Amino acid sequence: MFKLVSEGISSGNSSYQILGFSKFTILSSEIAKIRTELNPSLPNPLSTSILKYLDDQTVIALQCTHQATKEIKNLANWGVIVSPKHPGRKRVSGAFDKFKLESAWGISPHLVPYDSLHSPSGIVSLAYQMNGINLGAGGFAGMEGQGLLAGFTSLENNFAEGLVLIWTGYQEEFSLYHLESHNNQIIEGYALAITKQKKTNSNKSPYPGLNISWNKNAKNSAFVTPLSLENLFKIPDNFQTDWTFQIAINVLADFIPASI
Amino acid sequence: MDDDEIWITGVGIGCPMGFSLAEFSKMLLEGKSAVRKVELFDTTNHPSQIAAYIDEVPASNKVSNGTFRSRCKAEQLYIHCIGQAIQDADIQKELERKNAGLILGTGSDWLLSWEENFFLGGDNYKLPGREIAPYFQYAKDLYQIEGPALQVSTACASANHSLIFGANWLKMGIVDICIVGACSINVTPITLASFGNLRALSRRNDTPEQASRPFDKDRDGFVLGEGGAIFILEKASHAKNRRASCHGKILGGGFSSDAFHPVIPNPNTLQIEIAVKNALNNSQTNLDEVDYINAHGTSTPVGDVGEANAIRTVFPNQFRNIPVSSIKSMAGHALAASSAIEAAACLVALQQQAIPPTINLKNIDPACDLYHVANTTIEKKLTRVISNSFGFGGSNSCIVLGKA
Numbered sequence: 001m002f003k004l005v006s007e008g009i010s011s012g013n014s015s016y017q018i019l020g021f022s023k024f025t026i027l028s029s030e031i032a033k034i035r036t037e038l039n040p041s042l043p044n045p046l047s048t049s050i051l052k053y054l055d056d057q058t059v060i061a062l063q064c065t066h067q068a069t070k071e072i073k074n075l076a077n078w079g080v081i082v083s084p085k086h087p088g089r090k091r092v093s094g095a096f097d098k099f100k101l102e103s104a105w106g107i108s109p110h111l112v113p114y115d116s117l118h119s120p121s122g123i124v125s126l127a128y129q130m131n132g133i134n135l136g137a138g139g140f141a142g143m144e145g146q147g148l149l150a151g152f153t154s155l156e157n158n159f160a161e162g163l164v165l166i167w168t169g170y171q172e173e174f175s176l177y178h179l180e181s182h183n184n185q186i187i188e189g190y191a192l193a194i195t196k197q198k199k200t201n202s203n204k205s206p207y208p209g210l211n212i213s214w215n216k217n218a219k220n221s222a223f224v225t226p227l228s229l230e231n232l233f234k235i236p237d238n239f240q241t242d243w244t245f246q247i248a249i250n251v252l253a254d255f256i257p258a259s260i
Numbered sequence: 261m262d263d264d265e266i267w268i269t270g271v272g273i274g275c276p277m278g279f280s281l282a283e284f285s286k287m288l289l290e291g292k293s294a295v296r297k298v299e300l301f302d303t304t305n306h307p308s309q310i311a312a313y314i315d316e317v318p319a320s321n322k323v324s325n326g327t328f329r330s331r332c333k334a335e336q337l338y339i340h341c342i343g344q345a346i347q348d349a350d351i352q353k354e355l356e357r358k359n360a361g362l363i364l365g366t367g368s369d370w371l372l373s374w375e376e377n378f379f380l381g382g383d384n385y386k387l388p389g390r391e392i393a394p395y396f397q398y399a400k401d402l403y404q405i406e407g408p409a410l411q412v413s414t415a416c417a418s419a420n421h422s423l424i425f426g427a428n429w430l431k432m433g434i435v436d437i438c439i440v441g442a443c444s445i446n447v448t449p450i451t452l453a454s455f456g457n458l459r460a461l462s463r464r465n466d467t468p469e470q471a472s473r474p475f476d477k478d479r480d481g482f483v484l485g486e487g488g489a490i491f492i493l494e495k496a497s498h499a500k501n502r503r504a505s506c507h508g509k510i511l512g513g514g515f516s517s518d519a520f521h522p523v524i525p526n527p528n529t530l531q532i533e534i535a536v537k538n539a540l541n542n543s544q545t546n547l548d549e550v551d552y553i554n555a556h557g558t559s560t561p562v563g564d565v566g567e568a569n570a571i572r573t574v575f576p577n578q579f580r581n582i583p584v585s586s587i588k589s590m591a592g593h594a595l596a597a598s599s600a601i602e603a604a605a606c607l608v609a610l611q612q613q614a615i616p617p618t619i620n621l622k623n624i625d626p627a628c629d630l631y632h633v634a635n636t637t638i639e640k641k642l643t644r645v646i647s648n649s650f651g652f653g654g655s656n657s658c659i660v661l662g663k664a
Contacts, residue, residue: 021455036370079517086370086391093385095450096378099402106307107450109458113652117367117413122653125517131531134517134655135421139368140394146410150425153410157428159515173388 001007014156015197020069022191026062028170031056034063041066045074050123055091055111057084058120059170060189065164068191072162079132079160080124083147084139085169088115093176119204120168132160141169142260155196162195263497267664268429270349270502272341273604274443275487276312277591283346285608289637290618291591293469294482301449308461310468312485312592313447322402331398332376334369337443337530338399341490345439346403348490349517356436361407361435362400363426365371365418365442366509367596371393375450385543387559391401396442407435415651416517416556416593418442419489419600420659424513424644436498443488444597448641452484472593474557474586475564475628482558489600506664508607511545511644513537525563525650529570532656534646536574539658545644547578552615552640554602554647558593567648568628583616583640585618585633599649603661606645610663614639 010062026034035054039045044060048055054062060084069075091108092115098106117136125134133154138146144167152166171186272279275296276551287294294550295314305307305452317336319328320343328336346352354360373384373392384390394411408429412421419442426440455461462481472483499506516535520526542545556567572579587605594601609615614637642663649657 044519045266076342088368088371089374089385092371092374095384095454096375098452098455102305104303104307104449104453105457107453107455107457109460111371111454112415112451112458115371116652117366117411118415118418118498118651118655120519120651122415122522122655125519126522129519131517131534133421133518134414134653135418138411139366139413140411141392143394143411150409150412153425153428153432156432157424165381173391175388176341176386184473210414217623252394 013235014152016155016194017197018194019072019162019190020068020070020193021131022064024063024089025186025188028056028181028187030187031187032060035059038062043127043223044127046127054123055087055119056113057188058123059118060168060187061124061166062127063191064166064191065128068164069128072193075128075130077132077161078130078163079154080121080130080134080166080167081146081147081151081154082120082163082168083125083137084117084120085141086173088177120166123165134142151194155194157164162193162226164191164193166191201252261317263495265496265509266430266433266449267494267496267506268491268508269499269506270345270351271604272344272348272490272602272608273316273442273481273488274486275591275594275601276314276319276335279318279606281439281604284604288587288590288608289612291590291617291619291635291637293435293472293619294478295471295592297470298447298452300447303452306452307456308344308452308463308484309465310462310471310483311447312483314486321493328359334372334395334443334445335398337488338396339402341441341442341443342403342439344398345490345492351437351492352403356404358436359407360405360437360439360625361429362405362409362425362427362439363422364396364411364440365422365596365600366411366413367415367444368413372448375448379449383487383632392569393554394425401541402523414597414655414657415652415653416595416598417622417655417657418596418646418648418651419598420513421515423491423510423603423659427510428630430493430495430642436494438493439490439631440493441488441490441600442597443490444486444595446484446486446595455484470557470620472589473592474555474559474589474618475568475625475632476621477623477625478635479497479561479564480589482560483519483592485588485594485598487591487594487601488597491603503535507532507662508610510661511660512543513659514542514558516656518652518656523652526654527565527566529566531574532566532650533574535656536646536658538658539646543660547575547597549583549644549662550578550646551642552609552645553582553584554606554645554649555561555584555586556650557618559588563650564625567625568630571630571639580631582618582631583615583633583638584630585616587616589619589621596605599657602647602649606661609645610642610661613642633637
């Protein structure tokens with residue numbers, strides 16, 4: 001059991017119920033296959049014209065959502081927050097190359113809708129018919145904790161009944177000069193489906209609770225480094241996000257891997 | 261006076277309509293368009309060749325001119341807007357002693373940085389580990405904002421989310437001061453081309469100042485804009501303790517998602533209505549207490565009709581008496597920063613007791629039937645106003661602002 005790492009004077013704390021969790025770690029070369037096989041798992045299947053433009057990280061986000069929400073019957077009042085890492089790099093690279101050759105004519109109209117920070121959450125909300133808040137948070141390596149921060153703020157203020165929090169990214173960025181090596185890159189995604197803890201049925205979920213406490217007076221906390229998404233779930237004793245969130249997931253160290 | 265009210269005690273603005281609230285206010289209430297032919301780069305093959313854009317961000321006295329000019333335009337804009345807001349609120353010393361948070365709306369800084377580097381002959385976009393820090397980071401360090409930081413994106417609704425998240429952080433006691441808003445540099449070759457090829461932009465290239473015409477029968481798309489606005493938020497009790505003045509109050513906000521399409525707004529406007537109703541409930545505002553609606557009003561054929569429908573549905577007995585306008589007719593559409601600039605416009609309206617117009621509204625589209633403030637500013641007693649913003653990905657947002 002991880003200990004609650006909150007120390008000092010807290011301004012408050014909140015408890016959440018984890019209703020589902022997922023983790024996907026796959027090779028980049030597998031994305032194409034997953035993309036073509038996504039639709040049967042989606043409550044609202046996506047048109048081919050949408051599917052083919054999805055960024056790799058959005059594909060992973062959809063896959064993670066499926067696993068994390070499979071026990072949840074109705075997602076209509078849920079929201080989704082995705083923290084990707086620099087999505088869109090491959091397509092933007094292609095766009096620049098095309099711009100050199102064709103100028104404005106060569107630029108895809110799909111760049112902004114599919115490759116921006118808001119894109120993965122928008123697509124997940126569409127595919128899973130979630131009408132609560134959907135937003136992208138962070139977006140940069142080292143800013144993964146912002147997804148949790150945004151999620152916590154949203155749940156505390158009832159912007160959604162529950163939230164799917166998703167983190168995606170390549171384990172290591174790669175050179176686009178050597179795309180052949182790209183197929184061996186590992187892309188990963190993690191998702192948590194959480195709601196505010198209800199006192200009446202707090203023991204129903206097979207998952208542990210998530211407690212977040214915050215300390216207004218703490219400053220200059222360390223960044224989460226190294227930047228692997230794993231850090232969000234391994235939760236070292238001194239875990240802190242890029243500010244003061246001191247998080248304790250009251251889980252056995254091996255609980256989450258066992259639940260995959 | 262409720263000590264828990266959220267006050268806006270500082271405003272910093274930088275956009276094609278001005279680099280101070282006074283400049284912005286003048287152009288806004290005079291109903292002047294900032295849209296013009298793009299001369300920043302060659303637009304020969306661009307379907308849309310017009311925009312409301314910034315030539316140069318005024319230098320900041322916080323850093324030397326050389327240092328300031330060495331930063332990219334987006335960073336300069338953050339330095340300007342955050343600095344101006346801090347100065348306006350007279351809060352720099354408080355920032356060093358108190359816990360100050362930062363919540364900013366954004367699009368995708370890394371895409372812009374790669375583009376900038378590409379046009380300078382670089383290849384950062386192809387190489388790993390060349391990602392820049394977020395654009396706000398330099399200003400954050402410069403002004404010693406050391407509390408929690410959060411960057412959120414709901415595309416064109418991003419800044420509204422930052423304002424409401426910031427207000428809630430204050431209410432929850434996470435921070436003493438919260439700096440919110442958004443800055444966005446959008447008028448670049450790739451962004452103009454991408455939106456142009458999406459057929460989202462107006463092609464009235466010969467008459468730029470008449471191109472953005474929300475709710476007009478002859479509208480043909482939005483006009484790209486850019487800029488930003490940053491706000492200092494404090495609880496009333498905190499502000500009063502340091503004798504700060506109040507530009508206006510954040511009373512509440514509401515959100516929802518269409519879950520319909522990545523780009524196209526849902527013709528069934530239920531989720532927009534829910535966002536507006538959530539905002540009204542959250543701010544304890546009755547339907548007949550809304551004195552003005554600052555519309556998202558992008559000037560796209562589909563979007564404007566949907567918003568008008570939603571307004572009529574939410575305010576069935578009131579809509580003929582609630583003035584509506586879209587400042588995108590003058591400022592263009594600043595994407596992630598649009599709702600920040602529009603929140604600043606709402607503050608101007610509340611302070612001046614005057615509603616900025618939708619210019620170029622010559623023939624109101626019957627499908628957009630509302631009480632439009634067309635072409636000329638009107639004076640009106642304003643206590644509570646709302647500002648709508650909707651974004652790609654189906655994000656809907658509405659905030660409620662109150663008079664100081």
